[in-house]
Amino acid sequence: xxxxxxxxxxxxxxxxxxxxxxxxxxxxxxxxxxxxxxxxxxxxxxxxxxxxxxxxxxxxxxxxxxxxxxxxxxxxxxxxxxxxxxxxxxxxxxxxxxxxxxxxxxxxxxxxxxxxxxxxxxxxxxxxxxxxxxxxxxxxxxxxxxxxxxxxxxxxxxxxxxxxxxxxxxxxxxxxxxxxxxxxxxxxxxxxxxxxxxxxxxxxxxxxxxxxxxxxxxxxxxxxxxxxxxxxxxxxxxxxxxxxxxxxxxxxxxxxxxxxxxx
Ligand code: B12
Numbered sequence: 001x002x003x004x005x006x007x008x009x010x011x012x013x014x015x016x017x018x019x020x021x022x023x024x025x026x027x028x029x030x031x032x033x034x035x036x037x038x039x040x041x042x043x044x045x046x047x048x049x050x051x052x053x054x055x056x057x058x059x060x061x062x063x064x065x066x067x068x069x070x071x072x073x074x075x076x077x078x079x080x081x082x083x084x085x086x087x088x089x090x091x092x093x094x095x096x097x098x099x100x101x102x103x104x105x106x107x108x109x110x111x112x113x114x115x116x117x118x119x120x121x122x123x124x125x126x127x128x129x130x131x132x133x134x135x136x137x138x139x140x141x142x143x144x145x146x147x148x149x150x151x152x153x154x155x156x157x158x159x160x161x162x163x164x165x166x167x168x169x170x171x172x173x174x175x176x177x178x179x180x181x182x183x184x185x186x187x188x189x190x191x192x193x194x195x196x197x198x199x200x201x202x203x204x205x206x207x208x209x210x211x212x213x214x215x216x217x218x219x220x221x222x223x224x225x226x227x228x229x230x231x232x233x234x235x236x237x238x239x240x241x242x243x244x245x246x247x248x249x250x251x252x253x254x255x256x257x258x259x260x261x262x263x
Contacts, residue, residue, distance in 0.1 A: 003074040015067040017044065020051075022061045027054035035062040043068050080211040084238035086230055089138050095237045096140035099244065100165070103142045104236065106135055107159050107200070108168040109150035112182040116172035117148050119206060123168065123229050134229045141233070152182075152189045159200050160193070166201040166236050174208045180217065187218030201239045203232070 009016025021038070025031050032049045039047035044066035051063035087095065096104045108124050110117055122129035124145050126136040136143045144162050146155065159167050169186060171179035183204050190202055205223035214222045221235055241247070 001074075004071050005074070006071055007068065009065070015069060016065065017068055018050075018063060018065045019044075020061065020063045022055065022059055024059055026058060027052060027060040031060045032062075035060075035064060039064040039066055043070060045069075078212070082231070084234055087234040087237060088230070089133065089233070092230075092233045092237055093138055093140040095241070096138075099237070099240055099246065103140050104165045104240070105142045105144070105162050106166045106168060106236070107144045107146065107155070107162055107164040108170070109146040109155050109158075110148045110170045110172070111150050111152060111155060111186060112171070112173075112178055113149055114171055114173045114178070114182075115148040116170065119172055120145070120168065120170035123205070123227065123232050128229050130226075130228050132229045135233055137229075138233060152185050155186070156189050156193060159190075164200040165240060166203060168232070169202075169204045171204060171206040171209070174206075179204075179206055179209065180213075183217045183219060191218060197243060201236060201243075203235070205232075 006013050006015045007017050008014050009018075019039070019042075021035070023031060023034055023038075025034065032052050035049050035052065036047050039049075044064065045068075047064050047066035049062055050065045051061075053061045055061050106124070108120050110120055121134075123134055124136060124143050125134045128134040128137065134143075135141045142162075144158065144164075146158055150158075155167065155169070158164075167190070169183070171182055173179065186204070187202060190199055193199060201221075202219040203221045203223065204217070204219050205227055207225040209222045209224050211222045211224050214220060220239055223232065223235075
């Protein structure tokens with residue numbers, strides 16, 4: 001695969017892309033012209049307005065299809081690759097037993113005004129996500145799911161009372177960067193309570209987070225869209241092992257111990 005590539009629609013390398021947006025003006029010829037102008041300014045040439053639909057009297061939604069001349073350089077693409085091995089529930093349970101000699105306590109919540117609980121429930125609830133069981137299924141994990149619209153002081157109090165090993169926070173609403181502001185508030189409160197490397201492992205997740213922002217936001221790890229429960233459980237084992245200076249890939253599960261484990 002070449003490091004340089006172009007998008008395509010009909011024939012390889014034709015550069016075709018499709019994008020949608022809304023302009024704050026009534027639907028009409030002028031609006032379609034405005035949409036075309038915007039697309040051209042974005043480097044789409046020729047730009048076809050393939051769909052325009054009024055949204056009430058003062059707004060119009062557009063879909064524009066056209067060709068860009070830009071190239072994508074794969075050598076310049078920077079992403080956060082998973083930095084730990086993916087464990088099965090059995091391996092996670094065994095690793096927790098060996099590491100902690102007790103159950104791992106995980107406290108989860110949506111903070112701020114955010115009421116979107118489906119994401120955190122996908123990770124925590126036993127029914128899980130994408131064919132994987134959630135953290136409640138893991139015998140060695142105790143899950144305390146506080147639900148929606150939890151304030152940072154209440155979350156901190158719960159984390160202290162439960163002696164949480166990890167705090168998992170979901171932020172789905174991103175209007176006015178609420179997810180970033182709330183995460184910074186969370187990190188500040190927890191870092192004031194516990195010294196660096198102590199206290200619960202802080203994890204935030206949601207569909208519009210950039211996984212590269214953990215350091216900047218003051219949390220240990222950020223998860224974005226498509227995260228599965230095993231991604232999170234495996235990370236928590238890795239993070240707690242690393243804090244104890246243990247090889248994150250250890251402890252290697254002994255075959256006979258794994259067989260004792262149901263499910
Ligand atoms: C369902 C839904 C609702 C439901 C929520 C029900 C519930 N109990 O959760 C209801 C109807 C209540 C609702 C309300 C609102 N909603 Co709404 N909602 C949605 C919708 C359609 C789906 C979200 C969802 O459930 N996704 C499925 C889950 C599984 O995906 P996920 O959240 O991304 O989670 C995954 C990952 O992100 C990650 N993850 C998420 N959290 C965490 C946490 C951790 C720790 C980890 C490790 C991983 C992780 O793992 C999950 C599994 O992979 C989205 C649009 C969309 N299609 O996404 C809008 C959407 C999120 N809502 C939106 C809005 C604006 C609202 C309202 C403000 C609308 C209004 N004006 O009242 C209110 C706000 C209510 C509030 N106070 O928060 C906007 C947000 C826009 C923005 N940029 O902020 C969206 C994007 C719709 C849109 N396009 O405008 N909503």
